[in-house]
Amino acid sequence: MSGGAIDLTLWKVLTFLFVGVALLWETRPAYGLAYLGLLLFFIFQYCQGKATERLMVERLVGECYLFPDDTRSLTLQVTNPTLWNFAWISIADRIPAQLMTGKRPKRSVFALSSRSSQEVTFQITARERGVYCLGPLDVFVGDFFGIRTQRFGVVQEQTVVVFPPIYQIADLALPARLSFGSFKALWRMHPDPTRLAGLRHYQEGDRLRSIHWPATARTQTLQVKQFDHTVTATCVVFLDLYKGNYAVSKFHVGTELAITTVASLVNYLIQRGEACGLVSNAILAEYSSENVVASHEGALQILPRQGIAQLTQILTVLAGVKAQEKKDFLHLLTECAHLSEGAAIWLWVVPKDTPELIERAWNFVKKGRQVLIFVVDEVCHQELLHSSPDSPLQVFHISTEGAIVS
Amino acid sequence: MAKLAVHKVAEFGAKVAGNIAKVMVGKEISVKMLLVALLSDGHVLLEDVPGVGKTMLARSLATSLGGSFSRIQCTPDLLPSDITGLSIYNQKHEDFVFRQGPIMAQVVLVDEINRATPRTQSSLLEAMGEGQVTVDGRTHALGKPFLVMATQNPVEFEGTFPLPEAQLDRFFLMLQLGYPSMEEESEILLRLQGRHPIADLKAVSDPAEVVAMQQIVTEVFVEESVRKYVVRLVRSTRGQSQVHLGASPRGSLALLRAAQAHAALDNRDYVTPDDVKMMATSVLGHRLTLKAESALRGITAPSIMAELLRQVDVGAESKDGA
Amino acid sequence: MKIKQLLPALAALFSFSIVALSAQYIGLLFPAFTVPFWLWLILLTSSLESAYYATYYLNRRTPILVRFIELGLWLLPVYFLCGRVIESFLWPGFLVLISWLIARGYGSQLAFMERVADYLGDQGASTVSWEYESLASTDYHDLPIKYFWSRLYACGILIALLAIAFHNRGGSLKVAEAFHLTVLGSVALVSGLALQAGAYLFRLQILWGYAQADVSPSLTRRWIKGVATLLLLVLFVVNVAPVNYWPLTAQRISAIARGLLIKGPRVSMPPMTSQDGSPQFEGEQDLLFPEEVAPGPWGIILALSIFFVFAGLAFLILFVLGFIVVHLVGAEVERLKGLPKLAVQIYSGLQRALCQLFHAMRNARTRLQVRGNIPDSNAFAENVVKRPARRRAAAPENVRIMLRRIAQEAGKKGLVFHPALTPSEYGRMLMDHLPEASRVVDGFFAGYHKVRYSNQEVSISEQENLLEIGADIITKIENLRGDESHGKVGGT
Structure with a gap:
C-alpha cells in the first residue's frame, strides 16, 4: 500500500x-x-x-446465477473495527465488460466512522453467456487534509455464472412435445406397487403383504398381486463443439445456437421429470469449477439425474464451455458410448448430420437406443426430417429465426 | 368473546410447549408453529434432513396431548391400504374384519412422504383433507384432534415422487427445523446421556381440551383491515413474475386461521398484522410454485415471501386502512 | 451550501489573519510599523473580495487594467485614511496589497482545480485508476494540494520566525497584546487547516464527479464534523501543550558556550537579570506577600473571582477535551481512564443536563400544543365534556391520529412509516433510535394495538394516557439526531 x-x-x-x-x-x-x-x-x-x-471488506452474496439481460445488485460490506474515523473510502469492483452496467466501473465513495460498517451496492448486467470472476476490489483510503492516499486491492473474488438462454422447444422450430419412440429398457426396474398388472397363485417366498385377500377369499386359494415394472427414460444430451465441424463464417452463431439448444432441451426434459445427463467434447472456461463435472478422457460428462439441481449443474457447465479443435464428435461417441450405457435416449446436438454420423446413429438404434439428432446448421438427410414420431432415429433442424440469435 | 377463553389457549400453549421442551432442546419457534397448526386443525409438512428431531417432536407432542401416535415410513412399495387400513378375511368368523391403518392415530408422523408413490400420497392427503377414510365402501372417521406431520428430505431427489402443487396446498404450513446451535447440540448430548427423557414424558392435556381450544381459536376477533391485509398479501403472490402459481384462496383461509391461533397463543383475543406477517412465510411459502428460471437464479419461496412482506401495504394508518 | 462557496471566505480569513498577525509582530518589533485598527477591516474585506473575484470571475483573459483598477479601489481609501501622507500610507498599503495577493492566489488555485480534466485529459478519466493517478501524480503545474500545504507552512514559518525574533529581543507582551496574538494565531491555524481540508474535499469532489463515482450524501457533513473535531484537538494541543520543558534552548547553549569560552569548563545556569543588571530569581518579589497588607473583602472577592475564572477555564478545557474524545473514540468511551474519562464525564453530564432542560421546556410546550390541537381537529374535548355517548366513538380516532403525528414527526428525521410496516415494527424502529424511551414507545404501541385491532372498548383514561405518551414520544423524536453509521451507498 x-x-x-x-x-x-x-x-x-x-x-x-x-x-x-x-x-x-x-x-x-x-x-x-x-x-x-x-x-x-x-x-x-x-x-x-x-x-x-484492519479495514475489512467482504461480499455479502456468494455465487450468483443469471440469465442474459438479467440485472443483479451485489453488496459489499466495509467494516471499520478500529476507533479511527476514515475521512473517505473509495471502492470499486473490477467487473468484466460483459457484466458491466454502463460504460465504466462504478466507484462508491463514503466516510466511515469508528466501529461502524457500510454497505456498498454495485449493479451488474449479464450480457452474454459465461462464467465470470469479479474482483479484486480496488480500495482507496484518504485523510481529511490530502496528506496521504492509500490504495490497495482486496482479493474477495466472486463468481458470476451467466447461463445460456433457455427457450421453449417450440421456439427452436421443434415440435411442442418431443415424443420418444419405442426403445428397450436397458435396466430391470423394481415393480411399481401402484401398477397392478394382475394376480397369480402364491409361490413360496412371496411376501405376505402382496397377497390379495379379497381374491383369496373368493377363490379359497392364496392369490398374489403382480405389478408392472417402472420404466424411466434416461436421456443423455451429446453436444458437439468441435471447431472443425462448424462453418467458419457461422462459427460463433452456430456454437451459441448449439449451446442454447442443449440448454433448452435439458430444461424441457428436466421439467418433464426425466433423468438427463450431458456429454460434450467442449472445454471449460478458465473460471468454471471443474469439480462439478466428471471429466473423462478429455470429455465433459455429467451423469443422468433428475431435478432442478441437475439442471443447474448442466447449465453452469454450459455457461462455461468453449469450442475446441482436438476431439472430433465421432471420437467422442466412440470413447464415451460405454459411459452412457444406461441411457435409453440420446439427443445429439450437432452442426451437420453427416453420413458417418447417421451411420453411427443407426448402430446405436440397433442396440435398442433412440437417437434424436438436432442439427443447428445444415441438414443433409432431409428424408429423416419427416420420420414418424415413433421412429427410433429422428432428425430435427434447429431454426435460427426468431429471437434466438441476434 | 370472553377474554378468559383466550387465556386458556395461551395457558394450553405454554404447558404443552413447556412439556415438549423437556425433550426438544431449542426449537421454541417450531413448537409454536406446530401448536398453531394443531389449534387451526391443520397439518404440517416438515422439510428437513434426517436426524434433526422430527420424530421426537411428533412423539413428544402426541404424548403431551395424551393422544395416540403412529409413524408411517414411506417407501415406493407402500400401498394406500397400508396407510388407511384394510379388510382382512377372518377364517374363524368367516368374515372380513377392518384392520385400522396408522392414519387412525391422533398425531401421525409420515416420514419421507415423497418416497411414497403418487397414488399412496394422494390417498393419504385425501384422508387428511376429509378427516375420514373409505375402505371397501365403508367410511371410517378419523380421530379428533388429528394432526399429520409429514417430512421430506430436501437433498435427495433420486427415487422420489415430489408432491404435486395441488397436494402441497393441503398442508396447512411447512416448517424447517434446522440443525441445532452449538449450545443446543451440547445440551442434547447432556440430556441423552442416560435414559431418554421421552420415556418419562407425561400427558399435560387431553384430546377433548385440544378440540375445545380449536373452537376458541375460531372466535378470535379479526379487524377488517387485517382481513384485507391477508387478502392483499395472498393476491400479491399471484402477480409475481418469479412465481408460476400463487397461493390459492385456501391459502388465504389458512393464513387467517393461523394468525388467529398465533394471536390466541400470545393471549390476545384479536389479530394484529404482526400475527399475519409471522405466519405468512410458513403458511404461504409452500403454496407458491416457482418458475424454473427463478429456481435457477437461486430464488426461493421464503425469499419471495420476505420481499412481498416488505412491499405489501399493511394498511395500518393508510387512508383506506380502516 | 456547496463547499466551493465557503472556500474563498476561508482563504480570505486565512490571508487576513496571517497578514494581521505578521503586522502585529512587526509592530511589536518596530514600533514605527504599528498599524491602525481601521486597517484590519480593510484587510479582511479586500481579502474577501479578492478571493471571491479570483475564484468566480478572474481568468487569463482579464485585462491587466481591470486588475489595477480593482487594487486601486482598495488602496485609495487607505491612502485617504492615512491622511494622504505617502509615508503613512506605504506600510498599510503594502499590507493590503499582500493580503489581497495571498487571497487572490488561493482564489486562482480554486478556479484552477475545477479545470483538472483539461490537464489530465479525457482519456485519463475513462480509466479505473484515473482518480488515484490524479491524486498521486506530482507534476501538472504544481498540484493544488501541494500549493495549499506550502502556503500554510510558509505562513506558519514566517510567524514562527517573527515570534522568535521578538522573543530573542527580550520583548514582553501586555495581556491585551498576548490575547490579540493568540486569537489571531488561532484564527490563522483554524482557517488555514479548514481551508486545506475544504480544498482537498473540493478537489476530491471534482475528481469523483469526473469519475462518476457514487458519493454518499452524508460524506460532506461527516467530513465537516471530522475536521471540526480534529481542529479542536489541534487547537487544544497547540495552545495548551507546554513550550518550556526542554533544557537545552539556544539561549542556554549560547550561555554555556560563553561560559566555556570565558570561564573555562564550569557549567552554570544562565543568570536571570533584573532591570539594573544584578542577577536575581525571576518572580522572587511576586512570591513574597507583604505581611502588613491584610486582604480586605474586595481582595477575597477578587481571589474568589480569579478562582472561579480559572475553575471555569479548566471546566471549559475539560468540556472541549471531552467533546474531542467522545467524537474520536465513539462507542468506546467506557474503556477510558483518568483525565480523558473525567473529561468525557464532564462533557456528557453537561450535555445531558442541557438536553434535559431543553426537553423539559419542549415537553411542556408540546403538551400544551397537543392538548390544544387534537380537540380542534376532531372535537375530542367537546365530546368529553358535553357528549359522553359520542366520546367513546371519537376517542380511538385520537390515538390513531396520534400515531400519524408520531409518524409525521419521525418521518422528518428519516424514520419513515413505510406502508408495509406494521405498527409494532415501526415501534421497534423508533425504539432502536430512542433507546432511552423504549418503554414509553412500547407502551404506546401496545395500547394502540388494543385500540386499533381489538373489539373491546378502551377506557377514556387509558386513551388519554396514550395521548400523553404519544406527545412525549413526539418530543423525544424532535430532539432526535440522525445516526448513519450503518447506512447504504447505492451504486448502479
Missing part, C-alpha cells in the same frame, strides 16, 4: 526541523508548528495506517 497526495517524507523531515527550532527557541508559534507537524504527519498517519490494515 503506498501512494500519496504530497511527498510525506519531505514533510516529515521538515517537521523534525520545526521540532528542533521549537526546542531551541521556545516560542508558542514555533512549538505550534512543531506540534502541528507531529500530529498531522506522524500521529494521524500512524493511526490511519494501522486502521487501514
Whole structure:
C-alpha cells in the first residue's frame, strides 16, 4: 500500500526541523508548528495506517446465477473495527465488460466512522453467456487534509455464472412435445406397487403383504398381486463443439445456437421429470469449477439425474464451455458410448448430420437406443426430417429465426 | 368473546410447549408453529434432513396431548391400504374384519412422504383433507384432534415422487427445523446421556381440551383491515413474475386461521398484522410454485415471501386502512 | 451550501489573519510599523473580495487594467485614511496589497482545480485508476494540494520566525497584546487547516464527479464534523501543550558556550537579570506577600473571582477535551481512564443536563400544543365534556391520529412509516433510535394495538394516557439526531 497526495517524507523531515527550532527557541508559534507537524504527519498517519490494515471488506452474496439481460445488485460490506474515523473510502469492483452496467466501473465513495460498517451496492448486467470472476476490489483510503492516499486491492473474488438462454422447444422450430419412440429398457426396474398388472397363485417366498385377500377369499386359494415394472427414460444430451465441424463464417452463431439448444432441451426434459445427463467434447472456461463435472478422457460428462439441481449443474457447465479443435464428435461417441450405457435416449446436438454420423446413429438404434439428432446448421438427410414420431432415429433442424440469435 | 377463553389457549400453549421442551432442546419457534397448526386443525409438512428431531417432536407432542401416535415410513412399495387400513378375511368368523391403518392415530408422523408413490400420497392427503377414510365402501372417521406431520428430505431427489402443487396446498404450513446451535447440540448430548427423557414424558392435556381450544381459536376477533391485509398479501403472490402459481384462496383461509391461533397463543383475543406477517412465510411459502428460471437464479419461496412482506401495504394508518 | 462557496471566505480569513498577525509582530518589533485598527477591516474585506473575484470571475483573459483598477479601489481609501501622507500610507498599503495577493492566489488555485480534466485529459478519466493517478501524480503545474500545504507552512514559518525574533529581543507582551496574538494565531491555524481540508474535499469532489463515482450524501457533513473535531484537538494541543520543558534552548547553549569560552569548563545556569543588571530569581518579589497588607473583602472577592475564572477555564478545557474524545473514540468511551474519562464525564453530564432542560421546556410546550390541537381537529374535548355517548366513538380516532403525528414527526428525521410496516415494527424502529424511551414507545404501541385491532372498548383514561405518551414520544423524536453509521451507498 503506498501512494500519496504530497511527498510525506519531505514533510516529515521538515517537521523534525520545526521540532528542533521549537526546542531551541521556545516560542508558542514555533512549538505550534512543531506540534502541528507531529500530529498531522506522524500521529494521524500512524493511526490511519494501522486502521487501514484492519479495514475489512467482504461480499455479502456468494455465487450468483443469471440469465442474459438479467440485472443483479451485489453488496459489499466495509467494516471499520478500529476507533479511527476514515475521512473517505473509495471502492470499486473490477467487473468484466460483459457484466458491466454502463460504460465504466462504478466507484462508491463514503466516510466511515469508528466501529461502524457500510454497505456498498454495485449493479451488474449479464450480457452474454459465461462464467465470470469479479474482483479484486480496488480500495482507496484518504485523510481529511490530502496528506496521504492509500490504495490497495482486496482479493474477495466472486463468481458470476451467466447461463445460456433457455427457450421453449417450440421456439427452436421443434415440435411442442418431443415424443420418444419405442426403445428397450436397458435396466430391470423394481415393480411399481401402484401398477397392478394382475394376480397369480402364491409361490413360496412371496411376501405376505402382496397377497390379495379379497381374491383369496373368493377363490379359497392364496392369490398374489403382480405389478408392472417402472420404466424411466434416461436421456443423455451429446453436444458437439468441435471447431472443425462448424462453418467458419457461422462459427460463433452456430456454437451459441448449439449451446442454447442443449440448454433448452435439458430444461424441457428436466421439467418433464426425466433423468438427463450431458456429454460434450467442449472445454471449460478458465473460471468454471471443474469439480462439478466428471471429466473423462478429455470429455465433459455429467451423469443422468433428475431435478432442478441437475439442471443447474448442466447449465453452469454450459455457461462455461468453449469450442475446441482436438476431439472430433465421432471420437467422442466412440470413447464415451460405454459411459452412457444406461441411457435409453440420446439427443445429439450437432452442426451437420453427416453420413458417418447417421451411420453411427443407426448402430446405436440397433442396440435398442433412440437417437434424436438436432442439427443447428445444415441438414443433409432431409428424408429423416419427416420420420414418424415413433421412429427410433429422428432428425430435427434447429431454426435460427426468431429471437434466438441476434 | 370472553377474554378468559383466550387465556386458556395461551395457558394450553405454554404447558404443552413447556412439556415438549423437556425433550426438544431449542426449537421454541417450531413448537409454536406446530401448536398453531394443531389449534387451526391443520397439518404440517416438515422439510428437513434426517436426524434433526422430527420424530421426537411428533412423539413428544402426541404424548403431551395424551393422544395416540403412529409413524408411517414411506417407501415406493407402500400401498394406500397400508396407510388407511384394510379388510382382512377372518377364517374363524368367516368374515372380513377392518384392520385400522396408522392414519387412525391422533398425531401421525409420515416420514419421507415423497418416497411414497403418487397414488399412496394422494390417498393419504385425501384422508387428511376429509378427516375420514373409505375402505371397501365403508367410511371410517378419523380421530379428533388429528394432526399429520409429514417430512421430506430436501437433498435427495433420486427415487422420489415430489408432491404435486395441488397436494402441497393441503398442508396447512411447512416448517424447517434446522440443525441445532452449538449450545443446543451440547445440551442434547447432556440430556441423552442416560435414559431418554421421552420415556418419562407425561400427558399435560387431553384430546377433548385440544378440540375445545380449536373452537376458541375460531372466535378470535379479526379487524377488517387485517382481513384485507391477508387478502392483499395472498393476491400479491399471484402477480409475481418469479412465481408460476400463487397461493390459492385456501391459502388465504389458512393464513387467517393461523394468525388467529398465533394471536390466541400470545393471549390476545384479536389479530394484529404482526400475527399475519409471522405466519405468512410458513403458511404461504409452500403454496407458491416457482418458475424454473427463478429456481435457477437461486430464488426461493421464503425469499419471495420476505420481499412481498416488505412491499405489501399493511394498511395500518393508510387512508383506506380502516 | 456547496463547499466551493465557503472556500474563498476561508482563504480570505486565512490571508487576513496571517497578514494581521505578521503586522502585529512587526509592530511589536518596530514600533514605527504599528498599524491602525481601521486597517484590519480593510484587510479582511479586500481579502474577501479578492478571493471571491479570483475564484468566480478572474481568468487569463482579464485585462491587466481591470486588475489595477480593482487594487486601486482598495488602496485609495487607505491612502485617504492615512491622511494622504505617502509615508503613512506605504506600510498599510503594502499590507493590503499582500493580503489581497495571498487571497487572490488561493482564489486562482480554486478556479484552477475545477479545470483538472483539461490537464489530465479525457482519456485519463475513462480509466479505473484515473482518480488515484490524479491524486498521486506530482507534476501538472504544481498540484493544488501541494500549493495549499506550502502556503500554510510558509505562513506558519514566517510567524514562527517573527515570534522568535521578538522573543530573542527580550520583548514582553501586555495581556491585551498576548490575547490579540493568540486569537489571531488561532484564527490563522483554524482557517488555514479548514481551508486545506475544504480544498482537498473540493478537489476530491471534482475528481469523483469526473469519475462518476457514487458519493454518499452524508460524506460532506461527516467530513465537516471530522475536521471540526480534529481542529479542536489541534487547537487544544497547540495552545495548551507546554513550550518550556526542554533544557537545552539556544539561549542556554549560547550561555554555556560563553561560559566555556570565558570561564573555562564550569557549567552554570544562565543568570536571570533584573532591570539594573544584578542577577536575581525571576518572580522572587511576586512570591513574597507583604505581611502588613491584610486582604480586605474586595481582595477575597477578587481571589474568589480569579478562582472561579480559572475553575471555569479548566471546566471549559475539560468540556472541549471531552467533546474531542467522545467524537474520536465513539462507542468506546467506557474503556477510558483518568483525565480523558473525567473529561468525557464532564462533557456528557453537561450535555445531558442541557438536553434535559431543553426537553423539559419542549415537553411542556408540546403538551400544551397537543392538548390544544387534537380537540380542534376532531372535537375530542367537546365530546368529553358535553357528549359522553359520542366520546367513546371519537376517542380511538385520537390515538390513531396520534400515531400519524408520531409518524409525521419521525418521518422528518428519516424514520419513515413505510406502508408495509406494521405498527409494532415501526415501534421497534423508533425504539432502536430512542433507546432511552423504549418503554414509553412500547407502551404506546401496545395500547394502540388494543385500540386499533381489538373489539373491546378502551377506557377514556387509558386513551388519554396514550395521548400523553404519544406527545412525549413526539418530543423525544424532535430532539432526535440522525445516526448513519450503518447506512447504504447505492451504486448502479
